[in-house]
Amino acid sequence: xxxxxxxxxxxxxxxxxxxxxxxxxxxxxxxxxxxxxxxxxxxxxxxxxxxxxxxxxxxxxxxxxxxxxxxxxxxxxxxxxxxxxxxxxxxxxxxxxxxxxxxxxxxxxxxxxxxxxxxxxxxxxxxxxxxxxxxxxxxxxxxxxxxxxxxxxxxxxxxxxxxxxxxxxxxxxxxxxxxxxxxxxxxxxxxxxxxxxxxxxxxxxxxxxxxxxxxxxxxxxxxxxxxxxx
Amino acid sequence: xxxxxxxxxxxxxxxxxxxxxxxxxxxxxxxxxxxxxxxxxxxxxxxxxxxxxxxxxxxxxxxxxxxxxxxxxxxxxxxxxxxxxxxxxxxxxxxxxxxxxxxxxxxxxxxxxxxxxxxxxxxxxxxxxxxxxxxxxxxxxxxxxxxxxxxxxxxxxxxxxxxxxxxxxxxxxxxxxxxxxxxxxxxxxxxxxxxxxxxxxxxxxxxxxxxxxxxxxxxxxxxxxxxxxxxxxxxxxxxxxxxxxxxxxxxxxxxxxx
Numbered sequence: 001x002x003x004x005x006x007x008x009x010x011x012x013x014x015x016x017x018x019x020x021x022x023x024x025x026x027x028x029x030x031x032x033x034x035x036x037x038x039x040x041x042x043x044x045x046x047x048x049x050x051x052x053x054x055x056x057x058x059x060x061x062x063x064x065x066x067x068x069x070x071x072x073x074x075x076x077x078x079x080x081x082x083x084x085x086x087x088x089x090x091x092x093x094x095x096x097x098x099x100x101x102x103x104x105x106x107x108x109x110x111x112x113x114x115x116x117x118x119x120x121x122x123x124x125x126x127x128x129x130x131x132x133x134x135x136x137x138x139x140x141x142x143x144x145x146x147x148x149x150x151x152x153x154x155x156x157x158x159x160x161x162x163x164x165x166x167x168x169x170x171x172x173x174x175x176x177x178x179x180x181x182x183x184x185x186x187x188x189x190x191x192x193x194x195x196x197x198x199x200x201x202x203x204x205x206x207x208x209x210x211x212x213x214x215x216x217x218x219x220x221x222x223x224x225x226x227x228x229x230x
Numbered sequence: 231x232x233x234x235x236x237x238x239x240x241x242x243x244x245x246x247x248x249x250x251x252x253x254x255x256x257x258x259x260x261x262x263x264x265x266x267x268x269x270x271x272x273x274x275x276x277x278x279x280x281x282x283x284x285x286x287x288x289x290x291x292x293x294x295x296x297x298x299x300x301x302x303x304x305x306x307x308x309x310x311x312x313x314x315x316x317x318x319x320x321x322x323x324x325x326x327x328x329x330x331x332x333x334x335x336x337x338x339x340x341x342x343x344x345x346x347x348x349x350x351x352x353x354x355x356x357x358x359x360x361x362x363x364x365x366x367x368x369x370x371x372x373x374x375x376x377x378x379x380x381x382x383x384x385x386x387x388x389x390x391x392x393x394x395x396x397x398x399x400x401x402x403x404x405x406x407x408x409x410x411x412x413x414x415x416x417x418x419x420x421x422x423x424x425x426x427x428x429x430x431x432x433x434x435x436x437x438x439x440x441x442x443x444x445x446x447x448x449x450x451x452x453x454x455x456x457x458x459x460x461x462x463x464x465x466x467x468x469x470x471x472x473x474x475x476x477x478x479x480x481x482x483x484x485x486x487x488x
Contacts, residue, residue: 025242027232044300051332055362058335062361073380130368131394137401144404145425197417200433202463204415206248207437208302210456213252215305219448220440222309223299225340 017216252455259451272429283384289324291383295390307390309440315345371395389413400426
């Protein structure tokens, strides 16, 4: 039991962590290391595909429970289940080319199958709507961040003002067509901004490497759901 | 036939240097050596956030990012989730963990279940706490935003790997007046979190979170080893830059890999 719960997951984790490292440092002529790496990547895709089934089962179970108990927001659960079942049914019927459901993409004459219609005229607009909200949220976040409360916030405000003006034609026109702001923007982005970003990136890369090492040697095991002293 | 890819010999040397340093400090920590790790405000605020949710009788929302378990940030996030779940179990506070990735979902469920067992409160754990939403990025964002607006959690944790949804989630959480703790190593998303959240774990702070919260000597030792390597890398960059100013690119060229 202890082997199955503790030792085997840790051994598999170490193995899965070591294979890509070994493959990276091995010569491309060493076929077995590349073969192992490719196999590992394939297994990951297979495992992830099975895991999606687990997710779908959970979505159905949790929403059916919500509807049965008339919990707060149950109509949203009903809508979700309806959408999921409708698209799954149309998709499966399309895959087997049953009746009017001939495929899941475009028909030979360029028309849309019901599945493609649902994806293009229902799903995509909903996705686009969510993404479009970003513009409004960006404006509200900028409004809050750019209040000159202290020295740091004031520097941020000035830098953001310069960068915004430097990226639009209006910035050039207010200086009589001279590209000073654009050049200053370029300098700000390429030097102070890039330096800060690279500092964060170097720290994050070393942090990621350190975490990977902890996972491979079995010190970090929280992702396996194991207790501290297990 | 060469066994090793010699064009990557410099990377291999760096890898060995890094692993040796980290393992030396892990060994030192295990032998009981004293290690100082600086205070990380965002991690200290976790107690405050869960405490606030408990006082208000509202739930804690934990979003473990949108990536799978092959992403280090997700693994770091699960370590923080374990800590948050132990606290919600201790204080009998509701916890909600919506997931986008099915593998992350399975791991998050085990993490939370184990945390409740560890705290001696398996009776408080329910399967509904950790649930799967969808594999689509924006559908997931819509669902989590809906939870924030309708159920108004008192504390939102946005910790892991995030992309375009970072600001959508953080701003929605901000409008609900929840205390927000975010953490990511995605450079492009950090400004959004800094603007919209109360605390942000920046890059390496996220990776150090599990070790910092667990206070386990072996894990803290790895952080120390990582810091020493960072100091060596920093020193190397400074010397290489000075040499470059004098026209020698030798040290810079040494680090190039194919």
